[in-house]
Amino acid sequence: MTHPFAALARELAARSVRYLLIGVSGANLYAPAGQAVFTTEDFDLFLPPDPDNLIAAWSACEAAGLDLFSGREPLDQPRDLWLAERVVERRAQTRASGPEGLAVDLTLVMKGYDFPAVWREHRRFEIEGAEIAVARLLHIVTSKHATGRDKDRLFLATHREALEQLLRRDE
């Protein structure tokens, strides 16, 4: 079974795209062996407000066989510097979707943080030989806390309890 993110990670690396995996998918990667992971099919990628980097990210998504959307509509063509600058100005999100329900959100916003602060302390993990950049778990959790949507609060409640159980097991 191939990891759905592996092909995209390879394309992102080939283009030296700066990104950080955040959100529940990022938090899941820190889950110790034996601990349940949170179910999600979405991958949230935090990008710097850099139009050239965004174009490279779009190109990587296309090369990985993903379709790009802005809201419910396909992302405009041509996917050039002019379009990327407009997207960055608005801090708009683009979404890439692919086979088997893969959904990747390219976001320029991470509540409570700017990109350099998260980038400085990120970790690099591997998935099927592809290197991926992941935000610190602490940054992912504190951003979810700052966002404070219902689903974020549910995640935090469950996540804290899972970590409590882990610590009790190890004490």
Added chain:
Amino acid sequence: MNPTREDGLRTLQESSELAAEIRIELTERYVRLIEAVEALPENQAGADKSGRWRGGRSYWRFFEGARRIPRAE
């Protein structure tokens, strides 16, 4: 007793109300727990995380195979 659509909607509503009431503080203990997890050997740079996704994927696959069965009157 078979659950009805109204039962499902009621459960969703209860979950939504519960979520709205939850207030999770980033206490010193919670932060310490997070840092303990980050410090685990399997969470150091270069760690292979290929397997962390398969459990969740299997979960989804299980439900993807679900089919609605007409209820007998």
